Amino acid sequence: GQNIDQPTEMTATEGAIVQINCTYQTSGFNGLFWYQQHAGEAPTFLSYNVLDGLEEKGRFSSFLSRSKGYSYLLLKELQMKDSASYLCALMDSNYQLIWGAGTKLIIKP
Amino acid sequence: DAMVIQNPRYQVTQFGKPVTLSCSQTLNHNVMYWYQQKSSQAPKLLFHYYDKDFNNEADTPDNFQSRRPNTSFCFLDIRSPGLGDAAMYLCATSSGTGGPYEQYFGPGTRLTVT
Numbered sequence: 001g002q003n004i005d006q007p008t009e010m011t012a013t014e015g016a017i018v019q020i021n022c023t024y025q026t027s028g029f030n031g032l033f034w035y036q037q038h039a040g041e042a043p044t045f046l047s048y049n050v051l052d053g054l055e056e057k058g059r060f061s062s063f064l065s066r067s068k069g070y071s072y073l074l075l076k077e078l079q080m081k082d083s084a085s086y087l088c089a090l091m092d093s094n095y096q097l098i099w100g101a102g103t104k105l106i107i108k109p
Numbered sequence: 110d111a112m113v114i115q116n117p118r119y120q121v122t123q124f125g126k127p128v129t130l131s132c133s134q135t136l137n138h139n140v141m142y143w144y145q146q147k148s149s150q151a152p153k154l155l156f157h158y159y160d161k162d163f164n165n166e167a168d169t170p171d172n173f174q175s176r177r178p179n180t181s182f183c184f185l186d187i188r189s190p191g192l193g194d195a196a197m198y199l200c201a202t203s204s205g206t207g208g209p210y211e212q213y214f215g216p217g218t219r220l221t222v223t
Contacts, residue, residue, distance in 0.1 A: 008149075031209045042199055042214035043152070050209060087151065095206050099151035 002026045004100035006088050011106045016078050020086050020103045022071045028093020034062050034073045035087045037102065043087055046073070075105075083107045112136070113215035115200050121221045122190050130185040130218045132200030138213070140206055141183045143175060144199040146217075152199055158183065159206055187220075195222045 003025045012018040022032070031050035035043035049055055049064035049071060061074040073086055085102035092098055113134045122128040132141065140159050144152035156175045157164050163175065172194070174186040187194055197217045203210040 004151075033211075040197075040217075040219070042201075042217050044214070045211045048209055048211065091209055095208060095210075096154065097212065099153075101149065101151045104149070 002090065002092060002098050004088055004090055004098060006086075006100045006103045008101070009104045009106065011108060012075075012078055014078055014080060014107055014109050017074065017076050018078060018105065020073045020075075020088075020105065022073075022088030022100060024069050024071075024088075024090050026069070026090055026092060026098070029066065030091040030093065030095055032062075032064055032071050033089040033091065033097065034071075035089060037085045037087060039084070046086075078107050080107050080109070113200055113202055113213055115198075115215035115218050117218060118216060119219050119221070121223060122187075123223055124191065125189045128187050128190055128220070130187075130198050130200075130220070132183045132185075132215055133181050134200075134202045134213075134215075135181070136202055136204075136213060137180065138202035138204050139180075140203045140210070141177060142199075142201040142203075142212065143183070143185050144201065145194075146197045146199055155185070190220070190222045192222050195220055 006022045034046040037043040047062035054063045059076045064071045087102040088100040089097045142157040143155045146152040155169045158177045177183045199217045200215040201212040203212045
């Protein structure tokens with residue numbers, strides 16, 4: 001079967017760095033997505049990793065280790081507007097997305 | 110701007126009264142998805158279409174039906190809503206399947222069942 005785990009909630013300080021982890025178990029893998037979802041709004045795409053390593057996009061970076069079934073999203077120079085849920089989603093062997101429940105990130109001044 | 114549009118943003122219906130949610134897209138994408146998302150939970154895929162080819166998830170209740178009359182529009186029908194169907198319903202599109210295609214989401218319709 002497939003399973004995705006991420007922390008339910010994290011708190012960080014404005015201007016700091018935070019790392020949100022995602023671990024998964026799957027029999028088929030075609031990449032891992034990170035989406036941001038503000039309360040009451042739709043998810044928006046942040047990043048996609050299919051090969052091991054780090055992908056950097058401005059203040060956001062995403063890392064993947066396929067052998068460990070592990071990914072993280074790194075957010076730098078945190079801003080208040082980064083308060084949101086961050087969803088990890090695994091693309092399975094049928095190219096369907098299997099979603100995690102999301103990590104609610106709370107930014108404090 | 111190309112986008113995914115959902116109407117209405119908020120829908121209130123009575124227990125057992127049929128309701129239809131609509132989604133339209135100007136992205137000209139082949140694939141459209143309907144997800145159900147309850148508070149603090151992962152989105153749950155209900156259906157997806159590749160063009161007019163309909164794909165029903167195995168655990169989607171029969172109470173949920175969908176129609177895609179053309180490329181641009183897709184509808185979600187809930188035949189007899191129960192209290193447990195109160196959720197955010199998200200429509201998404203992608204340009205294809207069989208590859209790592211990004212999904213583009215509409216703003217969602219929040220359904221309340223009274």
